[in-house]
Amino acid sequence: MQAEAKQTDQEVKHAEHSEFVSFTVAGQAFCLKITQIREIRRWSPVTILPHAPADVLGVMNLRGAVIPIYDLSARFGLQQTEASERNVVIVVSVHGKPVGLLAESVSEIISINPDDIQDTPPVDSRNTMEYIQGIISHDDTMVRIINLDAVISAPEQVMP
Amino acid sequence: MSGSIQDTFFEECEELLEATDEGLTAIEGGDHDPEVVNAIFRAVHSIKGGAGAFGLDDLVAFAHRFETVFDEVRSNRLDLDEKLIQLLLRSSDQLSALVEVARDGGEIDEAHNDTLLAALDEYIPEEEEDLTFEPMGLGGPAPMMDLGDLGGAPAEPQEETYRIRFQPLKEMYGTGNEPFFLFQALKDLGELTVTMDENELPGFDAMDMAEAYLAWDLVLVTKETRSKVEAVFEFVEGLCELSINGDGDAEAEANALAALNAMFAAPPAGDAAAAPEGEAPAAPFEPPVPAPEPEAKPAVAEEKASAPKAESGKQEQRGGPKPTLRVELERVDRLINAVGELIINHSMLAQQIANLNVSDTRDVETELEGFKNLARDIQEGVMAIRAQPVKPLFQRMARIVREASAATGKTCKLVTEGENTEVDKTVIERLSDPLTHILRNAVDHGVEKPEDREAAGKSKVGEIRLSASHRSGSVCIEIKDDGAGVNRPRVKQIAIEKGLIPENAELTDGEIDNLLFAPGFSTAKEISNLSGRGVGMDVVKNAVTGLGGRINISSAPGKGSTFTIILPLTLAVMDGMVVSVADQTMVVPITSIVETMRGSDDMINSLGADGTLLSIRGNFVPICDVAGALGLYRESDQQAGVYLLVETETGQRCALAVDDIHDQRQVVIKSLDGVCGEIPGVAAATILGDGKIAMILDPESIIAASPTAAAFDTERRMSNAS
Amino acid sequence: MKTKVLAIDDSRTIRNLLAATLEEAGFEYHCAVDGREGVDMYPDVDPDVVITDINMPNLDGFGVIEELRGTGINSKVPILVLTTESAPELKARARGAGATGWITKPFDDASLIFALKRVTGAAA
Structure with missing residues (x-):
């Protein structure tokens, strides 16, 4: 299983110990590589995009740039997040453009040995399978590694 | 050889090709000034020189042949007759094509290239042909x-x-x-x-x-x-x-x-023949005399004879082009962004001062006003950097018309006006496709066949007029042909066939003409290989509205059609009305608003189950609830009580219902491209004084999305029909 | 002391090529965009050698040579013409006007430097 994971997971394979930021979305633990994250901001109300799908919360002003904010929970097919001041927006860069991801809260920075990453076991949820590129065990909890490119496909396709 | 020098070469080629086109257009227009011919010769010569340095042999070979013909012309050995001018124009197009291939890769149309080369050769005396340019190996020795x-x-x-x-x-x-x-x-x-x-x-x-x-x-x-x-x-x-x-x-x-x-x-036979008899065979070997020789070789004498003209041309030229600075576009754009931020920053500051509850803010306000004016000045200055004359664009269009004419067997000439009108660089770039389409369309569908034109008492040569001008804060581009005009019965029939309008619809002439822009409208005949290409005028319209502009058509049967494109001067700022809709702050472009009013219950009239009409001084205008059109729901009990009367391109009026009007101000346009897909009803976004983002609305598409307004429009047509 | 070159050519491409080659080879490079500017700049630059294009607006290469040779003090400055033609006729014509030598376009670095060396002795 581990050997397979190493083969299928090019990006992680090259790194020795990589730093990941773990956070919770709808009560589940997820993480993103620290190098993928540009900044983490506290949630503040966004401007609604008319006709937007449920997982697109709207847009916000990031130092003069208009960036879209996604509800990760809705994106993963979990329930929609009732965004509040306690929540955070993780700003990542996808295809060179900043994008905000709403998460419940940020937990900690964890150091991951690529060898410890396990392939995602097949489960009966296509959304999950697509968006998760591997899982690891940390402090007895399962942390899901998000495949950013799958979550945010090419920007044009974001809205139907 | 560094790539950047090669980039320079291609940049320069663009300019040289423009100069060539410009010169040829002048010649076509009857201007046979030797300096014009000289300028073209030099431009083509420079292309050849640069191309040689980069080993672009096809380009060198073609430019050489082209240049040689021009040399004949400037030496008065060739007459610039119509046939030759046409050949030169086509050769200039081919030269552009070769430059493009050299730069972007791709295939040269060898057959076409050879045809033109052969045609050019016919103008080159055989002796000179022998003297063909040898790609010299490596220079000097x-x-x-x-x-x-x-x-x-x-x-x-x-x-x-x-x-x-x-x-x-x-x-x-x-x-x-x-x-x-x-x-x-x-x-x-x-x-x-x-x-x-x-x-x-x-x-x-x-x-x-x-x-x-x-x-x-x-x-x-x-x-x-x-x-x-x-x-x-x-x-x-x-x-x-x-x-x-x-x-x-x-x-x-x-x-x-x-x-x-x-x-x-004794130069090779060819040389001797090329240079008239006066030249003594031994001349070049004779000790040259630096002082002017009385029996100088004719070629030299000629060169000197043309010199004074060049000098006089110089005088004008010196007054003409001002010193310029080449700057990377990205740097300008960074500056534009920064200035945009500055303006937003100003409004944030103004808002915060207003929130301070200080009794006397007059001094601060005076300073703030100064700040604002300075920011505007900087903004205008920076915008001006991006502004460019439409001339190169228009010159490319001349080529489109030539190609289209050749493909359809019609004869058309393009007359351009206002070439020096300056427009934002991005606008120019994005206008290229719509203009190309309109012009192809004008040649293909507008201008009649030569025999039909003659029968109608018109000149055989169709004329298409392309003009640009500034009009009260906007740029106006007009494409006017002297063709047959829109075939209204046919257009209407097609629209009915395609289900775009009900069969009994009664439309005004203007409404019929505007059907051309309707999505899904493309006449069956349009699948001609020229303007067809599977795109209709709706694509043109989208491109124009995408630039924040409007397009209109007017047509007179037998006399021709005119397309008018109105564009904002700049893509970066616009005047907007700040409104609130379902607790969201939004901006409506001032240009589309005819008037604003607060409505009272007695002004509102129901029509059918959902339709409402606003009565304005006896006229009934459909009401379009912006919140509804955008799919937003009001949480509070606030009612849409304020109406913005807007007018669409087709002259249709509609009252946009919003919750409140706050302010009228200049806003910096932030494109939503790459942020999200196209949103019906929304043109772009902006950042307001409080740092929040507001959507900039597109009234046209809001009306289109509104069931009431659309229904009313159809109903009106139906009722007109009955 | 670096050898000073004044290049006169209306083609930005050629100017850039010359600049790249000459500066790399250790020459001091100055340029003008047409014949008139070249002649005007001459006294200020006071170059050791002039390289000039033939076909230029305002004042062509022959005009440049004539004007430079016409003013007594400059009569000795070496002037190389840049030409795309290898035709002997053109070289003779350039020489007739007082050109020192010629550089055929397209030129490579070596032949350019070689030409300069023969008229300035520059080891650069």
Whole structure:
């Protein structure tokens, strides 16, 4: 299983110990590589995009740039997040453009040995399978590694 | 060779091609000023020169042929008749195509290229053809090397001793050649011994400074080939007595030199024929006289004759182009963004001061006003940097019309006006496709066949007028043809067939014309290989509205059609009305608002189950609830009580219902491209004084999305029909 | 002391090529965009050698040579013409006007430097 994971997971394979930021979305633990994250901001109300799908919360002003904010929970097919001041927006860069991801809260920075990453076991949820590129065990909890490119496909396709 | 120099070359090519096009257009218009011809010659020549440096052989070969024909024209050996002008125009297009292929890759249409080359050749006297441009190998000494071979010099790097006798003629000193430097160059080749022979030096008294008395005997021991040695003397051939004797090859040497001299003395038959008889065969080998020679070769005389004209042209030119600075576009855009931030920053500051609850803010406000004005000044200045004349765009369009005419067998000419009108660079770039489409359409569908035109009492040549002008803060681009006009019965029939309008619809002429822009409307005949291409005028319209502009068509049967495109001066800022809709702050472009009013219940009239009409001074206008059209729901009990009366391109009026109006201000447009897909009803976004983002609405598409307004429109047509 | 070159050519491409080659080879490079500017700049630059294009607006290469040769003090400065034609006729014509030598376009670095060396002795 581990050997397979190493083969299928090019990006992680090259790194020795990589730093990941773990956070919770709808009560589940997820993480993103620290190098993928540009900044983490506290949630503040966004401007609604008319006709937007449920997982697109709207847009916000990031130092003069208009960036879209996604509800990760809705994106993963979990329930929609009732965004509040306690929540955070993780700003990542996808295809060179900043994008905000709403998460419940940020937990900690964890150091991951690529060898410890396990392939995602097949489960009966296509959304999950697509968006998760591997899982690891940390402090007895399962942390899901998000495949950013799958979550945010090419920007044009974001809205139907 | 660095890529950046090659980039420069292609950039320069663009300019040179523009100059060529411009010149040819002037010539086509009857301007046969020699300086125009000269300018084209120089432009093509420069393209050739640069292309040679980068080994772009196809381009070099074509440019050479093109240039040679122009040389004939400027030497008055060719008349610029209509046929030749057309050929030159097509050649100029081909030159552009070759530049494009060289830059972007792709295939050259060899057949077309060969046809044009052959056509150009017909204008080149045979003698000159022989003199075809040889991609010179590597510069300078090449011709000498050939001669070296002629002399049968050994090629293997064997050490050889050359005895060189070098006696300059006095003329050599007039050319700036210095024996000493030549010797230094020889010294680089091997071991050199120099002996000066001053035997011919007269006594001091008899010395004539203009005469040359000195001679040198040189001995060079070198492994270099004979041609290398000869190459050193390339520039002074004919300006000195020179003999180079290699050990044991005196014979071959003499022969080589004789051959060399023969080549200089008697140019190949072609040359002699090219230069009229007056030229003595030995002329080039005669000591050249720096002062003007009375019986100068005709070619030289001609060159001089044209010089004064060039000088007079210069006077005008000097007054013309101002010094310019080339700046990377990205830097300008960064600046534009920063200025946009500055303006937002100003409004944030103003808002915060207002929130301070300080009783006397007059001083601060005065300063703030100054801040605002300065920011605007900077903004205008920066915007001006991005502004460019539409001329290059228009010139490309001339080519489109030529190609389209050729493809349809019609004759059309494009007349351009207001070429110097300046428009934002991005607008120019994004106008290219819509304009191309409209022009192809005008040639294909607008302008009639020559015989039909004649029958209608028009000139056989169709005229398409492309003009640009500034009109009260907007840019207006007009495309006007003198063709048959929109075939309204046909357009209407098609629209009915495609289900775009009900069968019994009663439409005004303007409404019928505007059906051309309706999505899904594309006449069956339009699948001609020219303007067809599977796109309709709706794509044109989308492109224009995407630039924040509007497009309109007016047409007169038998007289032609006019497309009018109105564009904002800049893409970066606009005047907007700040409104609130379902607790969201939004901006409506001022340009689309006719008037605003607060509505009272008695102004609202129900029509059918959902439809509401607003009564304005006796006129009924459909109400379009913006919140509803955008799919937003009001959480509070706030009602849409304020109406913005807007008018669409088709002249349809509609009252946009919003919750409240706050302010009217200039906003910085932030594109939503790449942020999200296209949102019906939303044109772009902006950042307000409080740092929040607000959507900038697109009234046209809101109305289109609103069931009431759309229904009313159809109903009106139906009722008109009955 | 670096050898000073004044290049006169209306083609930005050629100017850039010359600049790249010459500066790399250690020459001091100055340029003008047409013949008139070249002649005007001449006294200020006071170059050791002039390289000029033939076909230029305002004042062509022949005009440049004539004007430079016409003013007594400059009569000796070496002037190389840049030409795309290898035709002997053109070289003769350039020389007739007082050119020192010629450089055929397209030129390579070596032949350019070689030409300069022969008229300035510059080792650069």
